[in-house]
Ligand SMILES: Cc1ncc(COP(=O)(O)O)c(C=O)c1O
C-alpha cells in the first residue's frame with residue numbers, strides 16, 4: 001500500500017477502512033478502545049525467521065555458527081517471547097523484569113542473555129538461578145560483583161565483556177552506543193602506553209575461577225541504515241580477540257555483534273535487508289579472520305526493532321482539529337492543521353526524545369478530500385507532545401476519526417509512561433482474522449492502587 005511502512009498484513013477494505021491480518025480496525029476499536037497498540041503476529045514471525053535464516057545461511061556459508069537473540073527491550077510480553085522462541089530465536093534481556101517475562105514464557109535459561117550497565121545483586125542472582133546462557137558485563141566493578149555472587153551460589157557464571165569499538169553509528173546521539181563519551185562498555189582504546197579498559201576487563205575475567213569467559217560483545221547503536229558500521233566494529237572486536245589470545249593464551253569462542261538493524265518509518269524509507277546485511281557481515285568477518293590468521297568464532301546478533309518495529313501500529317481517535325497559521329522565517333505564512341489524538345508522548349516518547357519521524361493515516365474510512373499539511377499531537381501538557389511532526393492528511397479530518405501511526409512496534413509500549421496519569425494502552429495481537437489481548441489496558445484503579453495516600 002502506497003509504500004507506507006505498514007506491517008505486511010495491512011490492507012484497505014472495499015469501503016476504505018484499514019484491516020490488519022483480516023481484522024477491521026473499527027472492530028478492534030469497538031472492542032478495545034483507543035489508544036491501542038496492534039501487533040501483526042505473522043509479520044513479527046516472518047521477520048524473526050528472516051533474520052535467523054539469513055544469518056544462519058550467510059554465516060554457515062563461511063563456516064561460522066550464529067545465534068539470533070531477540071532484544072526484548074524493543075517490546076517484551078510473554079506471547080512475544082514465545083513467538084521469538086518458536087521462530088528459533090533466543091532472548092536478550094536488560095533487567096530482572098525482562099528476565100521474568102522471558103522465564104514466564106518458558107524460554108530456557110540457557111537461551112537467555114542478561115545485559116545492563118548497572119545490574120543489581122538481585123538481578124545477577126536471579127540470572128544465575130535461572131541458569132542464563134550469558135551475562136554481558138559492562139565494568140570492572142560488575143566483574144567483581146558477578147564473580148562474588150557466582151561464588152556465593154557455587155556456580156560458574158558464563159560472561160561476555162561488552163566493549164566499545166569507537167565506531168559511531170545510529171540514528172541519534174542517544175541511541176549510538178560505541179563512541180567514547182557514553183556509559184556503555186569498555187573501550188578498546190588505551191591511553192598512552194596503558195592497557196585498554198577492554199583488555200583489562202577481559203584479563204580480569206580470566207582471573208576469576210567463578211567466571212567463564214564466553215566472548216566479546218559489541219553493540220554500536222540503533223536504527224542503523226548503513227551496514228558498514230557493523231563490519232568496522234566486527235574487525236575491531238576480532239582484532240581484540242587475537243590480542244587477548246596472544247596475551248593470555250585464551251582464544252574466546254564467541255563474538256556478539258549486538259543489534260541496531262534499521263527499519264522503514266516513512267514511505268520511501270529503505271530498511272536494511274537481512275539477507276544483504278548478513279552476507280556482507282559474514283564475508284567481512286571471514287576475510288578479517290583470514291587476514292588475522294585465526295579461526296572464526298561463533299557469532300550472535302541481537303535485533304529488536306527490526307523484528308517487532310514494523311509489526312506494530314498504534315490506533316488513536318482524533319479529538320480536536322485546529323488550523324494554526326505559522327509565520328515562516330523569511331517565507332510566506334502557511335497553515336498547519338493540528339490534529340489532537342487521545343494518546344501522545346506517554347505511548348510513544350520517540351518523537352520527543354529523538355525527533356523520530358513517523359507516518360500516519362486516517363484509517364476508519366476513505367476520503368476523497370484534498371490533503372493538508374498536518375501535525376499529529378497528543379493530549380499531554382507539553383508543546384513537545386508530538387506524535388507525527390509532519391504528514392499529509394485529508395482536509396476533512398475531524399473529531400471521531402480513527403488515525404493509525406505505522407511502525408510503532410518497537411520502543412513504543414516498552415518506553416511508555418503514565419505521564420498526566422494516563423493509563424497505558426493495551427497490546428493487541430492480530431492473526432488470521434482474529435485478535436487477542438496480549439497486555440490489557442491499564443485502568444485508573446491500577447494507577448490509584450499504587451498511591452498509598
Ligand atoms: C546491547 C543491545 N543489544 C541489542 C539492542 C537492540 O537494538 P535494536 O532494537 O536497534 O536492534 C540494543 C539497543 O539498542 C542494545 O543496547
Ligand SMILES: N[C@@H](CCCC[NH3+])C(=O)O
Nearest residue numbers: 073175222223350410411
Ligand atoms: N530506545 C531506542 C533505542 C535504544 C535501545 C537500546 N540501546 C529507540 O527507541 O530508538
